[in-house]
Amino acid sequence: MGRVISVSNQKGGVGKTTTTVNLSAFLAEKGRRVLIIDIDPQANAGYGLGINVEDADNTLYEVLIGQVDIRQAIYKTGIDNLFIIPSNIHLSGAQMDLLDIEGREFVLKKAIAPIRDDFDFIFIDCPPSLGVLTLNSLVAADSVMIPLQCEYYALEGLSQLLRIISMVQESLNRTLKIEGVVLTMFDSRTNLSQQVVSDVRDFFKDRVFKSIVPRNVRLSEAPSFGKPIGVYDRHCVGSERYESLAEEVLNNG
Amino acid sequence: MGRVISVSNQKGGVGKTTTTVNLSAFLAEKGRRVLIIDIDPQANAGYGLGINVEDADNTLYEVLIGQVDIRQAIYKTGIDNLFIIPSNIHLSGAQMDLLDIEGREFVLKKAIAPIRDDFDFIFIDCPPSLGVLTLNSLVAADSVMIPLQCEYYALEGLSQLLRIISMVQESLNRTLKIEGVVLTMFDSRTNLSQQVVSDVRDFFKDRVFKSIVPRNVRLSEAPSFGKPIGVYDRHCVGSERYESLAEEVLNNG
């Protein structure tokens, strides 16, 4: 039975795509069948895995508007056991289309129902907003993973995200849990990072993953080669932390 | 005659708010009357200037739905000559409301018409998306400033933004110019940063500001004290670069 995990945070640039791509790749390497669904019109998850998004005939957009069956939009990546449904820019227009549909928050949930059990994990990479696309992801998911940059603005935005999550838990998806908070871009030299970590641990208690991802330039280089970090530079600290995060996710199972 | 500048880029976390707050503060210090309009529901620009956004009775939301006159939503900041119209979370709901209005892209333009000439500069801090809020900002603006993080994903997203800008120039706002690209979070130790800078200079030629903002932890600390960088740590490299950017913007005038 596949676990559907929404990777969400409306604050921009906190590491949603980096976490989705690298965590998925390590889980695939450990033998799990993993699908990434990119619901962000920026389509970064596809780029980060070397998929030429412009050339993809069928993307999530075509699936959500009912033009193709979801299986036709599943593409192989260069990694065994790792598959992706890419996004494209038309998805940002879909937000307007979706608004007029009855049950607009359930479109993704319905679309992925036929393939849920074909994968051990399905990760949904969200855009930096709390609009109808992120809402669809939270409704379709079993749990939500929150990448959180160790910086001031990112911490401020957390309460907005938690409010939306509890709104979804009350009505649209009563079984939605919080998978956990992943602390990203931690810089041990600054007080700010230490402060954010201790604030987040106070608030979330044991729902903060032990693996903290430090700021590591290799993580920002890897996507320009279309490779996850485990393939690009297996022995850097960014790779070690995402691998240990994969082990934590498996142990939570 | 006030210059209205939209600070936009749908890629998240590239330095839109950091550029808006610090550039505005230096222009105010140099004697210009400056207004920041925050059209991002995250309301980060207000937090970064120490404004308690929750307590603000009138924000841009109340202005856009026509509940208050725009002058009632202008707040002083701790900096002479610098004023702000803060945002709040209700603005993300406004996106749905705005969609049903005739001429929804012109709502902000109409709202700011009565005060345009009260300021030398009006900067609009945009959210990380290309939805109706960013569209309103591009229609209301004389020019658009594009903060661009020196990283791979940010570079990939540039073509989407330019397509939207030229779409706006063809119909909704024929006089919209590109004020320039501000390169942010430059890390001189990495090839990636150097590569991004040379790619962007090739493409944009002289519309890239000479002042490049390096990655500088003081810039991420300043907002947690509610201060712009010139007040928080005047002699750090982040402060020097935003000050020289302010001089370039004045020379472009």
Ligand SMILES: Nc1ncnc2c1ncn2[C@@H]1O[C@H](COP(=O)(O)OP(=O)(O)OP(=O)(O)O)[C@@H](O)[C@H]1O
């Ligand atoms: N731990 C890290 N160390 C250094 N750079 C990182 C790290 N994690 C992510 N990055 C880089 O920071 C930038 C932002 O990360 P990413 O794009 O994954 O965030 P995001 O939350 O998906 O952004 P968006 O909100 O635009 O979707 C990217 O250029 C990425 O390569």
Ligand SMILES: Nc1ncnc2c1ncn2[C@@H]1O[C@H](COP(=O)(O)OP(=O)(O)OP(=O)(O)O)[C@@H](O)[C@H]1O
């Ligand atoms: N030059 C810099 N050096 C170091 N940190 C920076 C720099 N510029 C911005 N930051 C930090 O990086 C994070 C992202 O910047 P900022 O919030 O200004 O980007 P943004 O584009 O406004 O994000 P969003 O897309 O969420 O609106 C913030 O925590 C900020 O403090």
Ligand SMILES: [Mg+2]
């Ligand atoms: Mg992303």
Ligand SMILES: [Mg+2]
């Ligand atoms: Mg911002």
